[in-house]
Amino acid sequence: MEWFDWFASSDYWLSRLIFQRALAGLYLVAFLCAALQFRALIGERGMLPVPAYLRRVPARRAPSLFRLHYSDRFFALCAWTGAALSLALIAGAGDAVPLAVSMLMWAVLWFLYLSIVNVGQTWYGFGWESLLLETGFLAIFLGNDSIAAPVLVLWLLRWLVFRVEFGAGLIKIRGDACWRDLTCLYYHHETQPMPGPLSWFFHHLPRPLHRVEVAANHVTQLVVPFLLFTPQPVASVAAGLIVLTQLWLVVSGNFAWLNWVTIVLALPAVDWSPFAEAPALPEPPLWYGILVIALTVLVLGLSVRPVRNLLSRHQAMNRSFDPLHLVNTYGAFGTVGRVRHEIVIEGTDETVPHAGTVWREYEFKGKPGDVRRLPRQFAPYHLRLDWLMWFAAISPVYAAEWFGPLIERLLENDRDTLRLLRRNPFPDAPPALVRARLYRYRYTTWRELRSTGAWWHRTLVREFLPPTRLEYTADGHPDRHRG
Structure with missing residues (x-):
């Protein structure tokens, strides 16, 4: 031996x-x-x-x-x-x-x-x-x-x-x-x-x-x-x-x-x-x-x-x-949330927002957005932006580094950023303004699903980011400004 x-x-x-x-x-x-x-x-x-x-x-x-x-x-x-x-x-x-x-x-x-x-x-x-x-x-x-x-x-x-x-x-x-x-x-x-x-x-x-x-x-x-x-x-x-x-x-x-x-x-x-x-x-x-x-x-x-x-x-x-x-x-879910919040990002091609402004919603691939869309199975594939959006909805602190740059790239219709999304509501030209709002999401009941066809019910909580436009500094760098 x-x-x-x-x-x-x-x-x-x-x-x-x-x-x-x-x-x-x-x-x-x-x-x-x-x-x-x-x-x-x-x-x-x-x-x-x-x-x-x-x-x-x-x-x-x-x-x-x-x-x-x-x-x-x-x-x-x-x-x-x-x-x-x-x-x-x-x-x-x-x-x-x-x-x-x-x-x-x-x-x-x-x-x-x-x-x-x-x-x-x-x-x-x-x-x-x-x-x-x-x-x-x-x-x-x-x-x-x-x-x-x-x-x-x-x-x-x-x-x-x-x-x-x-x-x-x-x-x-x-x-x-x-x-x-x-x-x-x-x-x-x-x-x-x-x-x-x-x-x-x-x-x-x-x-x-x-x-x-x-x-x-x-x-x-x-x-x-x-x-x-x-x-x-x-x-x-x-x-x-x-x-x-x-x-x-x-x-x-x-x-x-x-x-x-x-x-x-x-x-x-x-x-x-x-x-x-x-x-x-x-x-x-x-x-x-x-x-x-x-x-x-x-x-x-x-x-x-x-x-x-x-x-x-x-x-x-x-x-x-x-x-x-x-x-x-390792470890996971030491704390479980009781309420679900989601950030919904919207844009408009109107340069001056008013009460009748039409805001169009960006759709993400995995995270909840459209209340009538059934979530898809992506794992083991990892949608990194979708996951970080969940953290951002818990606290803006989690989004401090990257949320502003994300908005800049949406205002530019950045091709690589848009590839991370399910739907771009502005396929022909960038939006003039982008905003973000925080909603509370909950699952519908069986009765609500049968009557509305919606998997989610959502209620507006507050504004997450006011209407923001993209302007440029003298040296040509993008700079965000509230509309």
Whole structure:
């Protein structure tokens, strides 16, 4: 028996194959989101331009390939390269090359996406960005079909999904009282950031069932994760319960790839041996074994601060403790809103607003707007602007950096910005004025839906932004003025 036999096993070859293909699929979605949205968000003429960010933030806080060079063309090249490499790994390219080359392919994917996240600013400030990066970093060391699967790395994946689930469970119990009295789902389906096509129906489930849902969620997040570290078949049952819970969340809302990464992380804990006979794979080389052991020591060392955070009464959600996002802390919905507010942006081609002015509404792709439009399913695709609009409706503080630039670009009919929207009411010429108003949205009842055909009912709360026009300074720069 060689010294490294204890941490590598051919029995996990199918677990590794399923995990790697699924993770590559999520990388593909993430790079597509970056490639198709970056120009308006963080491009050279974006709302929060990368070059300006790099000038004011030191490299040690945000390491990125774009420190060497930034242009929109170069960013697009990196994003599309990541998408192409993801496709290659989905197709099995990682198993068709030597071990070192396969590891390099996964490392390039991780570094490209790290480079994007670290310059993405507010638009990339979501927990699932760090989760994808942490998962992707571990994937570098999983090897390929040229060697037996490293058991230590598979256990590190279980450790990660444990922290994701247990952290989310703790933040709920410690947070909003409605999680403790089992009433949070009276509100959550209506007030969540971006509802899906079935969210209206979930909201109207009987309240006793909502209480059962919350109780089941607590069990899945606070008890089941410990069972991931038990022998089979208990670990498989635990992973299956996590997957089922995440699929329930998938059909009830749009949470980008948060649920999907959690599902992918749970899959290696399943015993797949009844479904396929494991081939006899070669033992790993010594250099690879040393790297795996070094990775394990690194992750365990970096886990100290996340564990302290889990045990703290002041637990933080979705926080990275290092600029490489290697080991992070997670959690979601420590607080559940009781009321849904939405910002509605409107424009007019009249230069002087009056009582009879006709205002035409901009429609977003995912967030609620037209009360008769049923929300669509976008996840795992991430509509970044739509998500930030939800935060802006909670408090203008969340929109301080980017809302003004967004209005400027609507007043210019900026092509890249308009591509982020579902409908531009001014296709031929820019509007003369743009305003924003805050509405309270609630789901209609079954009776209201039958009589009006509307999924939402909305009531005006207040003005969010007064009518604003675009004027230019002497040096030709745009400057917003109230109309």
